[in-house]
Amino acid sequence: MEPKRAAAEKAVAYIHDGMVVGLGTGTTAYWAIQQIGKRVQEGLHIRAIATSSHSESLARELGIPIVSFSEIDGIDLTIDGADEVDLAWNVTKGGGGALLREKIVASASKRLVIIVDESKLAPQLGRFPLPVEIVKFGHEWTLKRLASLGCQATLRTFSSGDGPYITDNGNYIADCAFGRITNPQILHEQINQIPGVVDNGLFIGMAGSVVVGYRDGSVRELEKESL
Ligand SMILES: O=C(CO)[C@H](O)[C@H](O)COP(=O)(O)O
Numbered sequence: 001m002e003p004k005r006a007a008a009e010k011a012v013a014y015i016h017d018g019m020v021v022g023l024g025t026g027t028t029a030y031w032a033i034q035q036i037g038k039r040v041q042e043g044l045h046i047r048a049i050a051t052s053s054h055s056e057s058l059a060r061e062l063g064i065p066i067v068s069f070s071e072i073d074g075i076d077l078t079i080d081g082a083d084e085v086d087l088a089w090n091v092t093k094g095g096g097g098a099l100l101r102e103k104i105v106a107s108a109s110k111r112l113v114i115i116v117d118e119s120k121l122a123p124q125l126g127r128f129p130l131p132v133e134i135v136k137f138g139h140e141w142t143l144k145r146l147a148s149l150g151c152q153a154t155l156r157t158f159s160s161g162d163g164p165y166i167t168d169n170g171n172y173i174a175d176c177a178f179g180r181i182t183n184p185q186i187l188h189e190q191i192n193q194i195p196g197v198v199d200n201g202l203f204i205g206m207a208g209s210v211v212v213g214y215r216d217g218s219v220r221e222l223e224k225e226s227l
Pocket residue numbers: 024025026027028029080081082083092093094095096097098099102
């Protein structure tokens with residue numbers, strides 16, 4: 001089985017009847033949503049909250065009941081992918097452009113399960129450009145302020161050539177290539193202090209579990225600092 005799918009299916013086994021479940025975004029989360037849909041069709045009773053319009057549409061197609069924050073008191077378990085995971089389970093997210101909703105959903109969750117294939121494991125974050133959601137107004141200046149933190153900051157564009165990428169929240173994404181992030185906590189604070197930044201893709205201390213799919217077909221739930 002494909003490593004991303006294997007990791008996703010292992011994580012979905014943690015879901016029980018009655019839970020409120022956060023649905024991630026991306027190609028790994030896709031497999032989790034598919035598997036949750038299958039279990040719902042087999043009789044699992046859950047309610048779900050999605051981290052993107054894309055994941056919400058997929059979930060609805062599969063018959064997964066979607067609720068809003070006004071209908072819940074919290075989220076029991078969220079399953080989401082990542083772009084990079086370091087030794088302390090600090091995570092970079094937002095490659096799929098959904099970092100803001102992903103962070104809101106993760107912060108409302110009792111447990112965040114990160115599902116990745118082995119290519120996402122890194123001793124240190126930074127190889128993957130850090131996505132930062134920024135408002136449209138003054139974005140040229142915000143990009144300069146981000147660059148002043150020591151990165152190359154690039155406005156994300158649609159691959160179709162249709163101009164700047166727009167998030168579900170109507171904002172832009174700056175992809176910030178730092179190369180190496182030595183102190184994710186400090187960088188997180190520095191970035192979020194810049195006016196015009198909505199949030200960045202560093203998820204510090206939020207992951208409760210990391211489930212990894214390997215090329216040899218195995219799946220492992222990591223212990224902290226075991227990468
Ligand atoms: O943060 C995300 C979307 O905003 C994704 O979880 C992240 O980009 C990983 O994606 P994939 O599972 O497709 O590799």
